[in-house]
Amino acid sequence: MIDLRSDTVTTPTEGMWDAMYKAPVGDDVFGEDPGLKALEEKIARLFGMEGGVFVPSGTMGNQIGLKVHxxxxDEVIIDExxxxxxxxxxxxxxxxxxxLRPVRGERGVLTAAQVNAAVxxxxxxxxxxxxxxxxxxxxKGGGTCYPLETIREIFHFTREKELALHLDGARIWNAAVATGTQLADYGSLCDTISVCFSKGLGAPVGSMLLGSRDVIxxxxxxxxxxGGGMRQAGMLAAAASYAVDHHYxxxxxxxxxxxKLAETVVSSPFFEVEPSHVETNIVLFRVIRGSVENALAWFLSQDVAMIPFGENTIRATFHFQISESDLEKAMxxxxxxxxx
Ligand SMILES: Cc1ncc(COP(=O)(O)O)c(C=O)c1O
Structure with a gap:
């Protein structure tokens, strides 16, 4: 099965299992897991932030990020x-x-003017x-990236208005690669960032909230x-660290x-996609003739899994366990x- 449903479906590689097997562990609630501490320092350094805390999921990273601010x-301004x-x-x-105060951005991306109008x-x-x-x-925007300049404008605006800036960076790695941005540039413009190791990077579990020493x-x-205090979580840290070193x-x-998939989609009379909207590993395309269910059933009969994603829309998501021949089969x- 060629699984394009999500980039969360990856499984550990042999190298990753090996790193997990050999991971030194200790009780992290006592602050004694050496691998976890090292991972927190390593990721904080990558983003140029003072500290990080490993959490089981991106959801927990985001929610603690909101809680600390x-x-x-209080109200949080956010794209719809x-x-x-x-x-x-x-x-x-x-x-x-x-x-939460939802604001209509452009494919998931807000401008400083929109944020301004929502305060x-x-x-x-x-x-x-x-x-x-x-x-x-x-x-939901289809893997769209913020231009760094837009984040900078929003950052300056939040400073002026004494607001905190939180970034859900579940796929910040993809954004950095696609736009050629240094991770530390994001770090310099945000109060907190939640990053995931278990999306395109391919770790089985884990996210991290980054911020200042006090916030962390x-x-x-x-x-x-x-309930997110984990004990001997060093094996998860080893997987996350391996993912950053080998899969980023x-x-x-x-x-x-x-x-490439989008190029095939655009030439089908049954689907619609704007290829320039495919910026990273996600392809969202609309079914313009027939139904989403039928299209998905056909793909499945060809051994290719995708998912419905909003009105008349299908999502295909790429990750490192999709090979060139898998791509051709999907096309x-x-x-x-x-x-x-
Ligand atoms: C943009 C984004 N943020 C946060 C999350 C939450 O991550 P988790 O499933 O690890 O809670 C996801 C999950 O898909 C996501 O796509």
Whole structure:
């Protein structure tokens, strides 16, 4: 099965298993797991930030990121396509007592002017604008990247208005590769960044929240409260570290393959895609004749799995375990689709 449903479906390679098997471990709640400590330092250094805390999931990274910046009844300005808004079970309300203010960006990307327009008046009745949360790349936007300049403008604006800037960087690695941006440039413009090792990088589990020393101290406490304090998690740190060292550089191939699939999609009379919108490893395409269900069933009959992704839309996501011949098979499955 050629699994293009998500970049979360990868399984550990032999090298990664080996690194996990050999990982030194200790009790991380006591601060004694050497591998985990080393990973936190290594990733913080990569992003030029003061510290990091390893968490089980991107959702927990985001939610702790919001928690450290807010008080109950605060508001977070966010794109209407964001994962935090759609896919984290309204956790911001449950955990932090906050409200999200969705804003319509362009394929998941906001401008400083849009953020500006969403900030509330300071009075006794408006919610208190407190955080701007960006997502880079934007999953529902189709793997879109923020231009660094846009993040910089938003950053300056947040400083002026005394807002915090959180970045959901589940796929920040893809954004960095696609735009040729240094990870430390993102780090210099954000108060907190949540990064995932378990998307295109291919680790089985794990994310990290990055921020200042003070923020990370607070974040550690919230992680424990939320049940995210793990004990001998060094084996997960070993997988994450291996993923950064060995798979980060492979992401550009995923992006190239996604673009190639889009070229096939665009020449089918049944589908619609704008190839220039494919910026990273995600291809979103619309079904313009026939149904999403039929198209997905046809692909599956050709041994290719994709997923429905919003109205009349299908998502195909590339990762390093999709080979060139897998790509060709997927292209043939798209090209041979004949409708109902
Ligand atoms: C953009 C984005 N942020 C956060 C997450 C959450 O990650 P996790 O599934 O590890 O909680 C995802 C998951 O797909 C995502 O796509």
């Amino acid at each position: 807010t008080q109950p009844a 396509n964001a994962h935090i808004y759609h896919s984290e079970g309204a956790a911001g309300g449950l955990i932090s007592g906050i409200q 509330r008046e300071q009075n006794d009745w408006d919610p208190h604008s407190r955080v701007v949360a960006l997502e880079n790349t934007s999953n 101290k607070k974040a550690r406490r919230f992680r424990k409260i939320l 550089e492979k992401l550009e191939h995923d992006h190239r393959k996604a673009k 043939r499955a798209v090209a041979s689709y004949k409708g109902e």
